Amino acid sequence: MDTSTVAAILISLVFSVGAQAPVLSIEPRVVSVRQGESISIRCIVDGREHPFTREWKKSHSLPLADNVKVSPDGSVLTIADAQPDNQGQYRCVVFNYAGRTSGTAVLNVRYPPTVTLTPAGPLRVRVGEPVSIECRGTGRPRPTLKWKRQGSTLDLVTKATEDVNTIEWAVVRPEDSGVYACQAQNNEGMTEVKVEMTVQGGQGAPLASVAVKEITAVQGHTVTMECHASGTPKPVITWSKLRAPLPWKHTVSGSVLTVTDVGRQDSGQYICNATNTHGYSEAYVQMEVESPPYATCLPDQVRVRAGDSLRLQCLAHGSPPLSFQWRRAGRASLAPSAETTSDGRLLIAQVKVTDSGTYKCVASNHIGSSEALAKVTVKSELRVGTETTG
Known part of the structure; x- marks a missing residue:
């Protein structure tokens, strides 16, 4: 072995013994931005007496997106016009002769909700069929989902899970025809998607309706609710109250429900039910009773x-x-x-x-x-x- 080779080996050994694995820090380590904003993450290496190499990777070894750029020396990772797909962990890996060190930054991208309805509609169904419409919402933070019927301020009773809210009819009736809207809302905004449903009824099927769907009454006053129904044979009309009996100070004359001396406990949804041999139909009146101090x-x-x-x-x-x-x-x-x-x-x-x-x-x-x-x-x-x- 010649003298130059021995010298090179000795120099390499001395350098390796004196080298230390790089020490790095990530700034910021956790960052949250809105969709469309830009953010830069720095990979700072402490100690530069020995050569090192920097490399950025995304979690699960996914490739960096097109809107993610790394500075020539690898010290800064910049995400321009952040999108939901940019969300995740970004790891800076630093190598030198003594080994490697890595640090991770977590990026959260906040964005307004998006809504998907299944089926998307418009829907045409027959009287008596079961129907369900699924509303799926995405967004960060996770949006809240609710259904409303166009023309009504009432929230509909639905079946909800974390990301899905489903409106269901075990048996649809003619009065269920209408436009329904699913609303998804989070801190970044609100999105609404509508679907129209048309219920096609058989000849003679009853159809109930009320002239006034929402009533605001004053405590102690008398309130009347009138229901109309079409169909052949002539439907029989009955009144009930959702999840409660009718007030004890009530009378029913034909299709008219009268409640005297109303109190706040009488607030709620009143149901007119029209029935004949072809089926039944319901119409609803929401009453709110207000009281003086x-x-x-x-x-x-x-x-x-x-x-x-x-x-x-x-x-x-x-x-x-x-x-x-x-x-x-x-x-x-x-x-x-x-x-x-x-x-x-x-x-x-x-x-x-x-x-x-x-x-x-x-x-x-x-x-x-x-x-x-x-x-x-x-x-x-x-x-x-x-x-x-x-």
């Missing part, structure tokens, strides 16, 4: 000493939104130091004897108002004197 004061009687704090709370039941106003009974006004809050509290930090009296809380909503009283007695401070004689 009923106010109370806590406490309604209070005794305090001058200089103490006074706290009164006005509570009210009734249809929201509720507002509160405090007054003094009679002509006296609230003390200048009195503070009131939007949730019905009254506070006087240091009461005086002149603050004694009756306080009135007025709770109001768009239907009416209610008053509640609190009697406040303020006693003067006790003074202890010393009597002397000369």
